[in-house]
Amino acid sequence: MKRLALGVGLAAIAGAAAAYGLTAPTPVAAGRLAAIAALEGDAAAGETLFWAGGCASCHAAPGAKDEARLVLAGGVRLKSDFGTFVAPNISPDPQAGIGGWSIEQFANAMLAGVSPDGRHYYPAFPYGSYVRMTDRDIADLFAFLKTLPASDVASLPHEVGFPFNIRRALGGWKWLFFTDEPRVAPAGDEAQLGRGQYLVEGPGHCGECHTPRNPIGGFVTDAWLSGAQNPEGEGVIPNLTPGGKAIAGWSAADIAYYLESGFTPDFDSVGGSMVSVQKNMAELTSGDREAIAAYLKALPARGDGWK
Template structure:
């Protein structure tokens, strides 16, 4: 009996030690000093493309731009995007550009804690130092909002943030935004946007029981989005079968109007309203070209797509 008790105690001690080691295990890499001058307009454009305004503004409750707080209900609990305004206490006004870079590209807070993957940082991992400098410059123009986003309401054991270190080790992967040799410049620009900034795979890819994207089902659709929404397959053959072309998909991403004359609703409607409608004609064409795995469409096919300027507020 004593041997059994000793064994149980030993296992408990080992488990406690392992947990303590995991809690103390540092994640992320300290970024190099970023001293590049940022372009506010380019940063504002990238922020729109990346969904920063859409996710970090509580439009339903009339929240201030980028002040956070809009609830995201998932199977793991309800999560609240944080305040990204220049308020030093409640937002990111006290951060450095390097801390900002670590958060955006690695999903690590200034305190060294991992962010929940409801934040789409895995898609931003390939952002360059210039991208970060531009984003940072744009965020410095945002008015401070002295309000904190609600605390996440994650259920046990997902409320144990140290467990995210195991999740990252198992599921974090490169967004694969690098250009592909032999493809057109437009196709590669589309790949960079779709797999990176606009993070289409965040919604249009199914998830496993751990909430990670299923690597073998990228863009194959997702019937279990937060809030009961669904995202259809955006694989090239499925898009083509549903009548999408480079021309009408480009236009839909700008206007929200589908080829049938209907409009996008739900999450996709929000994506267009707060994000893709601000993209340039060339970038909309690039996204459609990549998604349809198409050759570059003639200019006159998409001449009706208006160009739009970047705005952050």
């Protein structure tokens, strides 16, 4: 009996140790970090990534307009079933923002969801999409962020209760859902679709809102971009595939024009949280908007993901 109890105890200890190791934050490989650090970031090119990535939508102060959108003081509140996440200050301020970060720390945050102090970031920060970004784009975006105005506004804490405030448990979430694999394999013009796929699945992180999630916050993988319940609690986020009603009847040119102007083919205008996204998309080149449109038209048709 004593041997049995000892065996059970040892097994429990081994299991706990394995779980602890499994949930440990895993930073970007040292070799890749060194390669990124060796790149000379191009701030002008980084501006494209800034708008494609929607940085201002979350990290500018709530309601910021025009030039104020470039002051990344944070404060936007993102409601979810797990609590409310508050976007932090990512301005170049060395204390309140990320002005004291190295390029390696920035790359770890963007590509691995690991903070400078070695903790997991919550996936409300869409590193699950940013993980697809190239080394060059990481370096260029960091260079651009350093050119923006500094803000000394302190970041506010997230409002997340037990058990979701146990950050170590996010290691298990990452093990289940964190991947840099393509979401779909669209067929068509390889160069244009490749660019569109990169923008939508990577820095544009469109799936973070437009794809339904399972009870623990992972994407429903066979429902990519098919729409989802609005985490704010009102209405739904539309289906972007050819199988939904939202844009199924739109041509690729219609989609590209909507992203540029904010007007639908029926001369309605963009609304809700998409207002900020459309403003970001308007800053891209026409070629990038056309690539996004081509990718969306090439998606497999799916029924509405919120049903």
